[in-house]
Amino acid sequence: MEFRILKKSKRSKARLGILKTSHGEIETPSFVPVATQAVIKTLTSEEAKAVGCQILISNTFHLHLKPGEKLVKAGGGIHKFMNWDRPLMTDSGGFQVFSLGFGKDLGVGKISKINGLAKVLLGQQPQNIKITDNGVWFRSPINGEKLFIGPKESIKIQEALGADIIFAFDECTPPNANYEYTKKSLEKTHRWATECLKIKKSRQAIFGIVQGGKFKDLRIESAKFIADLQFDGFGIGGEFGDSKNLMLKMIDWVIKELPENKPRHLLGIGHPEDILKIIKSGIDTFDCVMPTHYARHGIAFIDNGRLDMNKSAFLKDKNPLDKSCGCAVCQNYRRNYIVHLLKAKEITALRLLTFHNLYFFNSLVEKIRNNIKNGKI
């Protein structure tokens, strides 16, 4: 993998770059749509290209459970398996462990209001998984089988899958973890990062993940530690507090410590209203479930907000989802039809919304790239 910075903004920390992999180049900043199970839910790989996806991120945890990395490898590797010849990332599975563990116990996500929640303390374990020094024991959500994933397992799986960029295995702490828990967890994540680098034999690029929760000194410590290792790029992960401002501050703390010449990926963040801000803070790539996940709940993203297409009011609306959108859905379909499909529980509704939303996100970031080029950002 090779990362070239074409331009650094004079007005912000935004940069324009080219990330080159053996499956082609992507222009950064770039949105990375989520293809957890080696597919963007509801779309074919051809359609993913048609909406402007340059790169996708798939998932170690899910593909390990089903169909198993061996089958993917036997199928010619993940690119061939899913008929995607552009760049691909795989996430390490660290976040899934969080989702199954404290995330599930507490009903919290990466950015959560935690008022009234008891702190997660040092030594505490989630209810359904067990985090040890070497990795995580958990039950398969598919059949209940007892399974283990640690840094070694994660890298082996990711090597078998064969994405262009893989991630180190980390522990994602919950938003209500206290300082001591977070610090201890961080040491573990750092040890695992070192181990991941040692284990990896493939020529895949590997990104280390910065953790540290909402604590400034831990974030900085983590960024310094991970930056010193021989990673090809960096992921910024974990929880981001309960406000957008805090999130931006945290990104600032971390990015100051990361080398200029390597790409930075923000894991799992990307509400449309935040995209410009995170790019201005120096993020090169970021993935988020939002356009695809919300599409399946009937939400369309448009220029000045979002539409809940479940609303009956749209049954009489003959406008496209977004008048200013150039996507094939907006060229050919109207809101009245899309609401009807949603209410009739037709899966095509979810396809149309996914298609539009991804086009919307990808074009939003493309516009931002152009504005960096033009010196407007």
Added chain:
RNA sequence: CCAGGGGUGGCGGAGUGGUCAAUCGCAUCUGACUGUAAAUCAGACGGGCAUGUCCCUGCGGGGGUUCAAAUCCCUCCCCCUGGA
């Protein structure tokens, strides 16, 4: 006309004397979703407002019994099945 069954909130369908403004499902409405959970989660869903262990109206219409009725009785209307 006779015999039997039935009419409950937008729809379907529980309930057969008080704990019923009435289980539940669907539909509807409101909200949620950030390293994926499409077939999901939370709340509302007779009316009113002072949002409450509050007040009205209420289980086809009318009348009655009872301290108390969606539930029992009478009567009328309507629907279904079978018979003439």
